[in-house]
Amino acid sequence: MRYENVKGTKDFNPEEMEKRQYIIDVIRKTFEEFGFVEIDTPCLEKWEILSKKGTGGEGILEETYKFEDKSKALIGLRYDLTVPLARFVAMNKKLPLPFKRYQIGKVWRYGDVSKGRLREFLQADIDIVGAESILADAEVLACASFALRKLKIDFLIRINSRKVLNSIMKKVGIKNEFVNDVLRSIDKLDKISEDEVKKELFSKGFSRDVIENIFEMIKSNPNELKVDGIDELNKLSEYLKLFDVKNFKIDFSLARGLDYYTGPIFEIVSKNKNIGSIAGGGRYDNLIELFSSEKIPATGISLGIERIFEILSDYPKKKRIFVALSNEDVFEDAIKIVKMLREKFYVDYDLKGRKLSKQMEYANARKFSIVIIVGKRDLENKEVTVRDMESGEEKKIKIENLESFLEGYLELV
Amino acid sequence: MRYENVKGTKDFNPEEMEKRQYIIDVIRKTFEEFGFVEIDTPCLEKWEILSKKGTGGEGILEETYKFEDKSKALIGLRYDLTVPLARFVAMNKKLPLPFKRYQIGKVWRYGDVSKGRLREFLQADIDIVGAESILADAEVLACASFALRKLKIDFLIRINSRKVLNSIMKKVGIKNEFVNDVLRSIDKLDKISEDEVKKELFSKGFSRDVIENIFEMIKSNPNELKVDGIDELNKLSEYLKLFDVKNFKIDFSLARGLDYYTGPIFEIVSKNKNIGSIAGGGRYDNLIELFSSEKIPATGISLGIERIFEILSDYPKKKRIFVALSNEDVFEDAIKIVKMLREKFYVDYDLKGRKLSKQMEYANARKFSIVIIVGKRDLENKEVTVRDMESGEEKKIKIENLESFLEGYLELV
Known part of the structure; x- marks a missing residue:
């Protein structure tokens, strides 16, 4: 009989683990240098928490591993480290804010494995909870950049804003309730062609005119587009330069799949290898409120260790x-x-x-x-x-x- | 609405994580010094692997989280890091043997949480695959001892042998098929009283005479008990002394719950705090054969990070x-x-x-x-x-x- 791993999961042999651990060590050290402190939350979360309206959204819940334990409690394997953080903050009301935490841990998504994506994969997240200033968004981006720089990865940061996207949607006449639906299609632009995204939007019932209008606006020059949220993006650019982060560009076609983003959103892609984003995140000012009675702003970024692992070719070997x-x-x-x-x-x-x-x-x-x-x-x-x-x-x-x-x-x- | 963790799981706040990470760092460094190399296996394993006859045994399977994924594949959350190692070795036939690997990761058991036991907990394992010599058992015990010593934990190593226990069973007339059943009761001696264990054995259908005989033998002096496996224990003692490990004692009442042990078994307990064992392991020469066609001897030990965390009070804080x-x-x-x-x-x-x-x-x-x-x-x-x-x-x-x-x-x- 031949044995094998669960589909979408993999073993890491000693050579691979030495490389993976090197990546984790560099990232962890950088997180600590930036004043982030570590927490750990369980891999198991109650389903009611993972599935709460306003968290990941329907798309991600379909991909979430879900089961009953022996007491018939409905449990899920976490699909990210952000929703557990929101629960953690809600359960720990006395945290001095801003709370800058990092967490490195596995998450699970039952998705397509054909493109080298795994169903069990490792994320390294930093988040700042309780700071509404765009300075906090710059801080997480600077920290992620420094970690990738130390790993000698050549990358580009793409930046956009949900506020900008929402303004665009409003201008072209998309109703609020359909906005996330449109954004989820636009988010696919790095995986499928513009034409395919347009077709998808058409099949979702949007008119050709509306679709063309959307694309005209998301392709416009950042200096010319006059919509809400642009000032924040300019502020973010200024702060990033102050932190010596220069390799970024504002890109209105960036949407990010998760429902909970409210402000700036960002994604980091490798310049040398076309394997999707190696990091992604954004501001989510309403997520924690879902669990807590208080409105607490937050922003963060998640580094995909598996993708960084694929990109990194050179690292110091142990003697x-x-x-x-x-x-x-x-x-x-x-x-x-x-x-x-x-x-x-x-x-x-x-x-x-x-x-x-x-x-x-x-x-x-x-x-x-x-x-x-x-x-x-x-x-x-x-x-x-x-x-x-x-x-x-x-x-x-x-x-x-x-x-x-x-x-x-x-x-x- | 109040939110909470899944029962038997817990969040670690920054202060706790600093301590936990310190423990992991010390342990990881010691493992590396002893020449162990790291692997990582998925948290998800096929149920057919976890439940294979001869692995953990019935008791542990009852405690294993088990569910169907969307493709109806039967999946379990690993209950230890040893069975996944056996699968890994069977799937990687070209590993140079002995293969000395370590792995640090979470495991899940749906057990009683009343005594501060968690259902999601972190283990740090070292195992040597492909060495039949008792020197390998000494090597894993020495390594675990050094790690605990560096953490300034005051501990005692209890040592026994499944061969010795099997010989005792044979002498008192327990049939092979009931041996594991008896051992599982004896294994409870550190949690419940001798009388309670005797009652349990009686209720399992063993006669008072047989039960008294068993207890007489497991309480006898190591130098006087003449049964198979004693020579190996003496050899193990010699090697341990060579490695400057002195705080151990041979204890015939130690049984260890898992079915797969075949030779020396060991357990490390804290001298200061009565919270059960902080490490446990033993030789399992037949486990890998269940997955591979070859017979490959193996031995290992698992350190319970959660227990060590409870014991450790002093550690260097980050500035x-x-x-x-x-x-x-x-x-x-x-x-x-x-x-x-x-x-x-x-x-x-x-x-x-x-x-x-x-x-x-x-x-x-x-x-x-x-x-x-x-x-x-x-x-x-x-x-x-x-x-x-x-x-x-x-x-x-x-x-x-x-x-x-x-x-x-x-x-x-």
Whole structure:
């Protein structure tokens, strides 16, 4: 019998995890530098919370994993980290505001997996709760930018505003109740062609005239379009420049799928690889109110770790050391060396009592950077042989100098 | 309306997450030092994998979250990280063995939540796949011990062997098919009294004589009990001493609930707090064979992060800096200082344009270690005021010296 993963989920092997963990470490560090603090919320949320009107919207609820537990409680796997944050804020009324939190965790969406999208994937979110100033939107964008910059990813930030889009809708005569429907179609512009989006809107019952009007406006020059929300976008641009973030452009065709956005919206795309957005977010001033009795403004961005993983090709690899035994007699001395080195380095040794040649094969297959060979004669001279596995060079080193030798050596390689 | 978490799940606030992340960091680092490499497997597994005969056993399957996805595929949330590892190994036939992997992730069990147990909880596992030597069991125990030692937790390792328990069962005349049933009752000895366990066994249909015999043997002196598996336990003791692990004892009453153990089993308990085991594991030489056609021995241990979290009271706190603005005029200069300091420190500032006194209140509520006050007159002298929030002391520092001052200062506090 052949076993396999649940469709849309995947295993990460050690090499992949080293890369993934590197990405997470860089992102986490940047989040902390920007003063964000971490929370964790459960993967399981009550269905009544995930499905509350005004959260993700119908589209996303169709994709949400939903089940009854043994007590018949209706439960869902979270589809993002924002709705759980809104619940968290509502349940913790005494948080000093603004509350700047980050969270890194898996979310689940039962969507199409054909385009390399996963159904279980990792998000890294920062959000600022309780600040109505556009400065907060700039802060989250600057933070996300810095993280991606540290990862040496070449990216472009696309910026728009739900206020602008709503004004456009109003101008072309779309009724409020259909606005989200139109925006969900426009949001597909990065995946399907303009013509296909137009066809979709037509099939949704909008007239050709209205559709052409919409497209004319979303393609107009940011400096010329006179609608609500434009001032906020200009303010956002100013703040971004103040933070040395320059690679952004205002793009009225950006819509973002989720229903809860109210102000600026943003998306970050890779310049080198066409794999959809690597981050997305925006201002959602009404979401927390759904759970709390208070109106609390909020804005945030979510980095898609899976997409960043796909883009990133180069990252620093960990250097690992293998201690090989020339024969069983040196076992206790070898363990002493292993114990000593583990205080500073990543150290492994043979657990199977194999011959030296087999140990070298194993160390090679596991891509250890350095093998330390512990031999009986060397031990008499209080030394060991250190082999660089890439160059094949070997050196005898006194055991008392081994630690400092390796420190210098591993810094050099 | 009041909102709440799914029963048995909990939010971790920033203070709690800082502690939790500290625990994870220490554990992860120790795992890496011992040469373990990380993998990640999905939270969702096919039900056929989780429920395969010989994996967790009936008790645990009753506690497993199980549901159909939209394609009617039967899916479960993983109840441990060991069964997914077995599937992973079976699906990756070319792994160089021994394969030493670690994984840190959430698992789910729909169990009793009354004793502070959660239904969604975090485990940190190390396992060695492909090494039959007891040295591998010692290696995982040594690694877990070192991690707990670094966390300054006072603990005791309890060790037993399924081989020993099976021999005892054979000696007292328990048939093979009832052995797991008896072991599951014995496993409760750390939670309920000896009398209650005896009653449970009696109600399961075992005779008083047999029950008394079992208890006599599991309470006997390790040096006197002559059964299979004793030699392995002695070997394990020797290896542990070689690794400077001394705080362990052989305890024949330890059983461990999971069905898949075959050799040495172990459990780590806190010496200071009576909250059940903080780690548990053992050898499971037949589990991987269930998924693979090959027989591949394995051993491992799982650290319960939630329990360690409960025990740990002291850990190093992060030092955060808040940049306060005396008034709006200094905004751009303040942002420059924020940008400069964020290269090295955790830095936040006011996003609401509040008065200085309100900013100080906020910095106080969020427990920042240091506030840097940017004032107009100070700026003319190219300096800022640095306030230690604990002592209340203030100092004027030249901006060009600010970074190095803070480096020295934060090291001192």
